[in-house]
Every structure is written in C-alpha cells, then in structure tokens.
Amino acid sequence: MKVVSMSKVKSLTKKSGAASRVKKVNSSGVGTAVADALIIGAGFAGLGSAIRLRQQGVHNVVILERGTEVGGTWRDNTYPGAACDIPSNLYSYSFAQNPDWSRSFSGSGEILAYIHGLVEQFDLLPLIRFQQNVSAIAFDENDGVWHVQTTQGETHVARSVIMASGPLSNASFPNMPGIEKYQGHKIHSAKWDHSYDFTGKKVAVIGTGASAIQIIPELVKQAESVKVFQRTAGWVLPRPDFVTPDWNKSLFRKMPAAQTAMRNALYWGHEAMALGIIWNTPLTNVVEQVAKAHLHGQVRDPWLRRQLTPHFRIGCKRVLISNDYYPALQQPNCKLITWPIATLCEKGIRCAEGIEHQFDCIVFATGFDVCKSGTPFPVTGLNGRELGEEWKRGSQAYKSASVSGYPNLFFTFGPNSGPGHNSALVYMESQIDYAVKGIRTILDDNLKVLDVRPEAQQRFNRQIQKRLAKTNWNSGCKSWYLTEDGFNATMFPGFATQFASQMKAFLSVDYRIVTA
Amino acid sequence: MASIDLEKMLAKIKNSQWALADIDWEAPGAELITEEQWPKLKAFMSDLMWIEHVGARGFAALAKVAPDDTLREIYTYFHAEEQRHANAEMALMRRWGMLEGDEIPEPNINLRLVIEWLDKYSDDMPLETLGSVIPMLEIALDGALCKFLLDTVKDPVCHQAFEKINDDESRHLGVGFTVLEMQGHGELYKLAIKAAGTLMRPTLILGILSYLPLLNKMRDNIVEMGLPEESLYKVMKKFETIGGRTAEGRRNPWYQIISRHGRVMIDRTNYFYHVPVDAMVKASSYIPKRMLPPIPTWVKELTWNPVA
Structure with missing residues (x-):
C-alpha cells in the first residue's frame, strides 16, 4: 500500500x-x-x-x-438524449426543490447542474x-x-x-461472443465518446432499454444508417414532456408551497401506477392497453408492431417512457433487427439469419453491471x-x-x-x-x-x-x-x-x- | 420418454451458428448445373426456399406461445435459422443465375394464401397444433427434398451449404419431436376435446383450406421434377415412427391427425381426398392477385446477400 x-x-x-x-x-x-x-x-x-x-x-x-x-450516474451518462424518465419535480430532493426546471422531464445536463447546485447551496x-x-x-x-x-x-x-x-x-462492454474481434469503433452508453462524429456513419445500437431508446432518436438524426438490435421488446408508455412556461417557474419561485403541491400530486400519481406495475391487477391491463395504444398509434406496419410487442406483463422489466423512439425506428435510415446475435466479427455483427451486418461504430446500450x-x-x-x-x-x-x-x-x-x-x-x-x-x-x-x-x-x-x-x-x-x-x-x-x-x-x- | 434437455439444446444451438459469409459463393462448381436441369431446379429451389420461409414464420408464431423462456428462445433461433436457410437457398439460386439484382422468387398463389394466413392468424394458434405440424414439414424437407437435391446436383457449394442446413434441421427435428411428445401429456379425453375445439376454430379451418391445396400443389410439382414418390412414403413413415415412438407422442391427437393426413396426402389413389383438394388448387389459381393484400413486410427481410 x-x-x-x-x-x-x-x-x-x-x-x-x-x-x-x-x-x-x-x-x-x-x-x-x-x-x-x-x-x-x-x-x-x-x-x-x-x-x-x-x-x-x-x-x-x-x-x-x-x-x-x-454527479455519479448523471456525470457519467452524457450520451445524446440522456434524460430522466421521472418528472423533474419529483426527481429532486424534497429539501432542495428547484423551481427552474426547464422541462417536465429534464435532460442529464440540467440534472447534473442541479447536483452541482446542491454542492454549492449546502457548501x-x-x-x-x-x-x-x-x-x-x-x-x-x-x-x-x-x-x-x-x-x-x-x-x-x-x-x-x-x-x-x-x-x-x-458499466462495461458485455461479454458477447466475438467482441474482441470487432475492429470498428465501440462506444458504451455510460461512457459516451463525444469526440466521435456519427455523420455519414453506419451505426449499430445493441440494446433497447432505457438508455437505448433515448440514444436512438438522436443518432438517427445524424448517422447515415442505424440498425437497432433488440433481444426483448419493452413496454413503452408515452412521455408527457413539455417546456415549463416562465409563469410556472415564477410561481414556484414565489410560492414554494405550489411546487410542493405539484410534487405531491406527481408522487401520488406515481403511487397509483404501482397498482398496475408492481402487482398483476385489473389496472395492469389498463396500463398495458395504454402502452399498446401508444404502439398502435405510432407504428403502422403490423410486423414491426409485432416485433415491438412485449411478451411479458408490464412491470416485469423496467417500463420505458418515450415519444420519439417508435417514430425514430421508422425513419428510412433506421431498421430494427430482432434476429438473435450469433457473434461479433471484424466488421460488424453476424446474426442467426446468416447475414453479416457491417458497421463503422457499435453503440452498446447494454446497461450497467448491477451488483x-x-x-x-x-x-x-x-x-x-x-x-x-x-x-x-x-x-x-x-x-x-x-x-x-x-x-x-x-x-x-x-x-x-x-x-x-x-x-x-x-x-x-x-x-x-x-x-x-x-x-x-x-x-x-x-x-x-x-x-x-x-x-x-x-x-x-x-x-x-x-x-x-x-x-x-x-x-x-x-x-x-x-x-x-x-x-x-x-x-x-x-x-x-x-x-x-x-x-x-x-x-x-x-x-x-x-x-x- | 425420449425427450431432450432443452437447456443443453439451446446452448448447442448458440454454439452452432453459421453465416452465409462462411461459404464462398463464387467458388467453382456452378457450371455443373446442366441446361436441362436448370429450369426444373429453379422451380424446385423456389418452392424449397418458400417452404423454409413459411416454416420460419411458423417458428416465430411458436415463439409467441412457447410455455417458457428456454423454448421461446429456441424457437426464436429456429425462426432465424429457417430464414438463414431461405437466404442460403436464394444465394445458391443467384449463383446459378436464377435471380437478377434484388429479385426474390415469385411465390405462387397457394403460397400467398398460406403467407396471408400465417401473417394474420398463426400467432393465435395453440402450441400443440403448430408444434405438431412443423416436425412433419421438417421431416419432409430434410428426408425427401434436401436428399433429392443433393442426389441430383453436383455443385460442391450446394453440398457445403446443405451440410450446414441439415445440421440445423436435425436440431429442429430433435426439438420438434420433443415438443410433440410434451403435448401428449395429460388425460387423453382432455387432449381430444381440446384438439376438437381447436379444429372447430374458424381461423384454423381457414388455415387448413389454404394449407391442403399448397401441399397438393407442391407434392405434384416435386414429383414432376423427378422426386421419387417412394421417398415421400419413407418420410411419412419416418414421421409416424419417430412421433409415435413414445406413449406421449401417440397420445397427442395432432400427431394422429397429421400422420393420417400424411398417408392420405401422398397416396394419389385416394380420390376421396385428392379430387376436392385438386379442385381447390384449380379454384385458387383463379383468384386475381390484385385481390390479395400486400405481401407482409416480414417477407421483405429475405436476402441472398451475405453482407448488409
């Protein structure tokens, strides 16, 4: 030592x-x-x-x-589109409320700024x-x-x-067969490489969890093509995201009790969701129907809808929240791949349907090493x-x-x-x-x-x-x-x-x- | 009970993956296809490739109704593997100059009807129905069609591809017969009542109405191409023997239905069956293509190109 x-x-x-x-x-x-x-x-x-x-x-x-x-996870997770899927008024400490959230669901930068604010405010x-x-x-x-x-x-x-x-x-690269053979660029969602320019690049995203569904809409805007490799489809609920109006910020600043009331309303709203998400109750069916309606409303092709329909009860895995994930998948430069991955190879990913998909960069949105x-x-x-x-x-x-x-x-x-x-x-x-x-x-x-x-x-x-x-x-x-x-x-x-x-x-x- | 350990089988499947890129599609040997052979082979390969693709969709439906994660994952692999076989067969067709550009073989009207049915209704079919039909199709594919192809085609690349395809098919058959036996557990009268209930489903009746003419048409096509009828008898016998090797397999009402139907289907002298089914084949040829809905997007996933 x-x-x-x-x-x-x-x-x-x-x-x-x-x-x-x-x-x-x-x-x-x-x-x-x-x-x-x-x-x-x-x-x-x-x-x-x-x-x-x-x-x-x-x-x-x-x-x-x-x-x-x-900043912890909010310092490390700086991938494009990173945001919280709990409303900011609830994803903050009750003893340090922030009246100035710019959106109902803030991005990682703003959350990190809030954390820095805590350090400053409480010395x-x-x-x-x-x-x-x-x-x-x-x-x-x-x-x-x-x-x-x-x-x-x-x-x-x-x-x-x-x-x-x-x-x-x-977070670390997953233990996938052939990962050591891949010669292209590799990025993990939790350790984003901001120096890499995606413009004109062929990109793969492995994973369709909470990070992936935030990254994909951003990559689709920039890359030449994006292929999304999905193992299991998750339940996706709509995200009631909006820009916070100035009068709202001003109200919360002048009347903190109003913000506490908002926080309480959000809290009890989420508590009610437990009845549908944690246990299998009639409300579970209702929440699943909302997610299915969201899928149906955003995806027209029946086969793609089928690929995106989960085969487990909502809540069994983490529930995803997004408005722009399904539309991004249907962009002309984006494609969902549901074939099982057989192996990574020098130039890309070989799937069980026998095709080698070649890429300039693979983004691993494969989650964290949870203890x-x-x-x-x-x-x-x-x-x-x-x-x-x-x-x-x-x-x-x-x-x-x-x-x-x-x-x-x-x-x-x-x-x-x-x-x-x-x-x-x-x-x-x-x-x-x-x-x-x-x-x-x-x-x-x-x-x-x-x-x-x-x-x-x-x-x-x-x-x-x-x-x-x-x-x-x-x-x-x-x-x-x-x-x-x-x-x-x-x-x-x-x-x-x-x-x-x-x-x-x-x-x-x-x-x-x-x-x- | 002759069933296999599905967990071990899944591990084996994962370790046995191959890709089209493993095969040199430009290697010498394509010239061994004779001019006389070429048109018949083109029609045969087209049928074969569509059977694989339709089988793939069947496995996708089975993955939806699989009772546990292991079987679901196995069927997900089998779905992809059947797609791989169809892709490899298209790569062979392209090698032999049977496909131009991004062209895929044109499915006949009976295939279109089956594709339409699979797309709309197969996901709602119970495990025991599709899970019992698929081994029969697999055994016909493996024991008759592929064997016939390898007996008549000398191209070494074709043999190389089918060596890999047959390895996959042997695992599909192993799982297929295990599932067929699994569906024979329980009281016989309950199994029979459930099967009778399923048979009365309008969606299954529609499926049967599109499936029977397809089988008849394909049977006649391949016999016309030179496939000896004897080999069809052999594969049906093989299905009966393997499927019926255990009490559970024999108790599965779908095994009984399918094996009996197989016997009838290959016996051209059974006019009671073949006259109406042949009439259905003929009637289906009058269906105008414009009346059919667009081809589902899963069909568009087919490709002969090893690299995407």
Missing part, C-alpha cells in the same frame, strides 16, 4: 479543509483523526446523505469520490475527497471503526460508513467475514440499509430498495434519513458497535421475499432485477409510502449494541 506523504496530506487539507477531521493513516496504522461518518460516492445519494447528516448536527463527515467531479465541496477510489473496507471491532482503503493508497478511518456508490455506477450479488469491493465485517461471499447467491439486508455482521455500515440503494414506479430520490430520502438516525444513535450513545441482529434480518427477508413472490417482477421474465437464479435482491415490493413507513422507525431493539 502506498504511504501518504505529509505534503500530500497538507495539500489535501488546504484544498478541502476536511483532513483535520479525518484520520488518514499509513500502513503502520499511525493516524490522528476519525470521521464520524464516511460516505462512499458523491452522486445523488452521497451528497444527500452529507446534507442530511449536517442538518442533524453531524459535521465530521468525509465523502470519498473516485472521479474528479460530483459540500470541503467534505469531498476527489480521486479516491475505494478498494476495500474493513471493520475494526476493538476500536469500533471502519478502515477504508483507496486504490490511491490512502486509508481513512470512520465510526460509520454510508455506502452511496450507486447501483448504476459501473445483485457480491459487492463492488471487499467489505470485511466482524470476525473477518466477507460480505461478497455472503451475498454470492444474492444480496440481502435489514430494511435495505443494514447487514448483520457489518456494524455501523449503512447502504443507500441496498438490497430490495429499488422502485419500479416512483422516483428513486423519494426512496433515497428515506434511506438517507434512516442512515442518519443510525449514525446519530452511534454518536449520541457513544456506541462502538451497532449491528443488526441476524434474526431480525432473517425475519425481514422472509417477509420481503414472500411479498416479492406476488409481484410482476417475479412473474417469470428475465430482467436485471433478478439474479441468474431468479432471486430478487433489487426491488421493494410495495408503494413508496410503505417503504418510507418501513424506514421511518429506527428500531434499536433489532440491533445489537456495544458501547465504547
């Missing part, structure tokens, strides 16, 4: 002002200060956690960020250590602290850790237990936030906290507030160990899996929500209101406590 030089410590101190509060040690374990809370990741969850911690009087906080900028920059890529964390039971190592060779020590590294933060089993880096808990090993067959936690045997550690977007119908930020707020309560308990009661009891975790997971069995996610289709074995470690089977209610109470009776 690289030993941190004193000059570097000084320069970081100067830059961030946080080093005095954080213990940074060399390999011999010599150090000076311990953070009350260490947050891994400076995306939405990490920054939100820092804001709420400070609002609750926890100031000795440090954020480790592997990049050079804040978070001094807390953040950029270019600190966490490589391992381990709990020291004697001292009741976490040791957090980074690939840069530093070790940080903190009494509690919030994992805010994000579920959609890692449904294992952990993004080694997490060592009590008595040397490894979380990655325990989660090998699917992750599980107590209320998505705590894992038995890993004290003083809190997850955002932990197991079974994913929404299928409502804003991720609504869920995130509940998780953050839960973590803050836990950390406040550790500090107020001067605890060395706050560890969820295994029986409480088991009880919780039995309940969750029982409830999940009745949802559309577990109705038989393959999706990134499920592990290879079909275990759902991702989604929360209920309304956002139920999730918030679950996270509201911090039941210390469910935790084993060791005082310092």
Whole structure:
C-alpha cells in the first residue's frame, strides 16, 4: 500500500479543509483523526446523505469520490438524449426543490447542474475527497471503526460508513461472443465518446432499454444508417414532456408551497401506477392497453408492431417512457433487427439469419453491471467475514440499509430498495434519513458497535421475499432485477409510502449494541 | 420418454451458428448445373426456399406461445435459422443465375394464401397444433427434398451449404419431436376435446383450406421434377415412427391427425381426398392477385446477400 506523504496530506487539507477531521493513516496504522461518518460516492445519494447528516448536527463527515467531479450516474451518462424518465419535480430532493426546471422531464445536463447546485447551496465541496477510489473496507471491532482503503493508497478511518456508490455506477462492454474481434469503433452508453462524429456513419445500437431508446432518436438524426438490435421488446408508455412556461417557474419561485403541491400530486400519481406495475391487477391491463395504444398509434406496419410487442406483463422489466423512439425506428435510415446475435466479427455483427451486418461504430446500450450479488469491493465485517461471499447467491439486508455482521455500515440503494414506479430520490430520502438516525444513535450513545441482529434480518427477508413472490417482477421474465437464479435482491415490493413507513422507525431493539 | 434437455439444446444451438459469409459463393462448381436441369431446379429451389420461409414464420408464431423462456428462445433461433436457410437457398439460386439484382422468387398463389394466413392468424394458434405440424414439414424437407437435391446436383457449394442446413434441421427435428411428445401429456379425453375445439376454430379451418391445396400443389410439382414418390412414403413413415415412438407422442391427437393426413396426402389413389383438394388448387389459381393484400413486410427481410 502506498504511504501518504505529509505534503500530500497538507495539500489535501488546504484544498478541502476536511483532513483535520479525518484520520488518514499509513500502513503502520499511525493516524490522528476519525470521521464520524464516511460516505462512499458523491452522486445523488452521497451528497444527500452529507446534507442530511449536517442538518442533524453531524459535521465530521468525509465523502470519498473516485472521479474528479460530483454527479455519479448523471456525470457519467452524457450520451445524446440522456434524460430522466421521472418528472423533474419529483426527481429532486424534497429539501432542495428547484423551481427552474426547464422541462417536465429534464435532460442529464440540467440534472447534473442541479447536483452541482446542491454542492454549492449546502457548501459540500470541503467534505469531498476527489480521486479516491475505494478498494476495500474493513471493520475494526476493538476500536469500533471502519478502515477504508483507496486504490490511491490512502486509508481513512470512520465510526460509520454510508455506502452511496450507486447501483448504476459501473458499466462495461458485455461479454458477447466475438467482441474482441470487432475492429470498428465501440462506444458504451455510460461512457459516451463525444469526440466521435456519427455523420455519414453506419451505426449499430445493441440494446433497447432505457438508455437505448433515448440514444436512438438522436443518432438517427445524424448517422447515415442505424440498425437497432433488440433481444426483448419493452413496454413503452408515452412521455408527457413539455417546456415549463416562465409563469410556472415564477410561481414556484414565489410560492414554494405550489411546487410542493405539484410534487405531491406527481408522487401520488406515481403511487397509483404501482397498482398496475408492481402487482398483476385489473389496472395492469389498463396500463398495458395504454402502452399498446401508444404502439398502435405510432407504428403502422403490423410486423414491426409485432416485433415491438412485449411478451411479458408490464412491470416485469423496467417500463420505458418515450415519444420519439417508435417514430425514430421508422425513419428510412433506421431498421430494427430482432434476429438473435450469433457473434461479433471484424466488421460488424453476424446474426442467426446468416447475414453479416457491417458497421463503422457499435453503440452498446447494454446497461450497467448491477451488483445483485457480491459487492463492488471487499467489505470485511466482524470476525473477518466477507460480505461478497455472503451475498454470492444474492444480496440481502435489514430494511435495505443494514447487514448483520457489518456494524455501523449503512447502504443507500441496498438490497430490495429499488422502485419500479416512483422516483428513486423519494426512496433515497428515506434511506438517507434512516442512515442518519443510525449514525446519530452511534454518536449520541457513544456506541462502538451497532449491528443488526441476524434474526431480525432473517425475519425481514422472509417477509420481503414472500411479498416479492406476488409481484410482476417475479412473474417469470428475465430482467436485471433478478439474479441468474431468479432471486430478487433489487426491488421493494410495495408503494413508496410503505417503504418510507418501513424506514421511518429506527428500531434499536433489532440491533445489537456495544458501547465504547 | 425420449425427450431432450432443452437447456443443453439451446446452448448447442448458440454454439452452432453459421453465416452465409462462411461459404464462398463464387467458388467453382456452378457450371455443373446442366441446361436441362436448370429450369426444373429453379422451380424446385423456389418452392424449397418458400417452404423454409413459411416454416420460419411458423417458428416465430411458436415463439409467441412457447410455455417458457428456454423454448421461446429456441424457437426464436429456429425462426432465424429457417430464414438463414431461405437466404442460403436464394444465394445458391443467384449463383446459378436464377435471380437478377434484388429479385426474390415469385411465390405462387397457394403460397400467398398460406403467407396471408400465417401473417394474420398463426400467432393465435395453440402450441400443440403448430408444434405438431412443423416436425412433419421438417421431416419432409430434410428426408425427401434436401436428399433429392443433393442426389441430383453436383455443385460442391450446394453440398457445403446443405451440410450446414441439415445440421440445423436435425436440431429442429430433435426439438420438434420433443415438443410433440410434451403435448401428449395429460388425460387423453382432455387432449381430444381440446384438439376438437381447436379444429372447430374458424381461423384454423381457414388455415387448413389454404394449407391442403399448397401441399397438393407442391407434392405434384416435386414429383414432376423427378422426386421419387417412394421417398415421400419413407418420410411419412419416418414421421409416424419417430412421433409415435413414445406413449406421449401417440397420445397427442395432432400427431394422429397429421400422420393420417400424411398417408392420405401422398397416396394419389385416394380420390376421396385428392379430387376436392385438386379442385381447390384449380379454384385458387383463379383468384386475381390484385385481390390479395400486400405481401407482409416480414417477407421483405429475405436476402441472398451475405453482407448488409
């Protein structure tokens, strides 16, 4: 491990002002200060956690960020057309509402600007250590602290850790046969190559998920030809997108209560959607009919309609929202390919219909490496237990936030906290507030160990899996929500209101406590 | 039960993919097609290619009704593979100077009617109906038509292409007969009632009315081209033997219907069947083409070009 030089410590101190509060040690374990809370990741969850911690009087906080900028997934996903498919008034923090959203569904640039605004508004920059890529964390039971190592060779020590590294933060080219043979240009949707000029190029897009349906309409405008390779058609609902009128912005600025009312209306509207999306109810048929009408209204050719008609119940996979995807597919320079991909080859893609489709560039809109089993880096808990090993067959936690045997550690977007119908930020707020309560308990009661009891975790997971069995996610289709074995470690089977209610109470009776 | 492990079969299918680009379509040997052979071969290849293409659409319909993801994915591959066979057969036709530019062989009126039916109604057919018909068509294709072609054509490129096609077809047959047997599970009277209900569906009756004349026309076409009738008897026998090798296969009412129909279809002396069906063939030839709806866009996916 690289030993941190004193000059570097000084320069970081100067830059961030946080080093005095954080213990940074060399390999011999010599150090000076311990953070009350260490947050891994400076995306939405990490920054939100820092804001709420400070609002609750926890100031000795440090954020480790592997990049050079804040923003997480919204910093990384800059592909053309990138936008959120939840209305901006709901895809933002309730404690930091933005009256100036330019559209009902804002693009990635504006969302990233909002995140930067959070940093500025809440003066978070001094807390953040950029270019600190966490490589391992381990709990020291004697001292009741976490040791957090980074690939840069530093070790940080903190009494509690919030994992805010994000579920959609890692992306890589998929393991497709022949991918190493392809000689043309390759772009991953999550790591967009802005220097590549698509003008006059023959382009393939592999994937038809949430990113792909935003990229395709933009590429069709520029490229000579675009072939879209679809494995499974998704359900697509219309997107009620519009430019926010100036009077609306002005109203929200002058009367924040009006914006809160709008947010509440959007919240309850999305809550109602849960009845159709999460469970198979009569409303599911209604939502499917809306999607079918959308398809019918936009696609005239019956065969193309057939190719675009999903064969699973709506909600089983992520529901897509778009007005311009279907029209883009029908442009003269665009073609949907539904033949299975046999292999990639030197000049393009060979499909099972025996034809080699040749391209200048292949765009992989194949999603993220979602951590449904294992952990993004080694997490060592009590008595040397490894979380990655325990989660090998699917992750599980107590209320998505705590894992038995890993004290003083809190997850955002932990197991079974994913929404299928409502804003991720609504869920995130509940998780953050839960973590803050836990950390406040550790500090107020001067605890060395706050560890969820295994029986409480088991009880919780039995309940969750029982409830999940009745949802559309577990109705038989393959999706990134499920592990290879079909275990759902991702989604929360209920309304956002139920999730918030679950996270509201911090039941210390469910935790084993060791005082310092 | 002689069924196969469908998961293993899917893995095998994925590992056995080939492309038109694997074959050198310009290699020597095209000159081995004789002038006398050429017109009959053109008509034969055209029929063969359309049977493959129609079969492809049948697999697409089966993918819609497949009971699980594995079988759905297998049928999705088979749909594409039948398309690949049609594409490869068109590449051979082009090699032999039977196609100009982007031309595709003209489907006859009976094919048009079947294409129309497949386009409109095949997705609503139950698994046991299409899943039992397709093995019969596959076995006829594999055991009679392809064999006949390879016996009469000396072009090595044709043999190279059909070696690959036959490998695919053997997997299609393996899955086909497994599914045929799967559909024989359950109480016989329930299976029979369900089959009788399906047979009474107007959409299936329409399908039968377009399918029977097509079979008769194709049968006569290929016999006229020199295919020995004996080989048709053999393939029908093979269908009966393989399909009926297990109790489940024999209990599938569609196996019983199709195998009996196969016997009747190849027996030209059965006037009770052939007179009305031949009349239907004749009647269909009077249908003006302008009355038919436009060819569905899935037909336009056909191409002889290995590279797109």
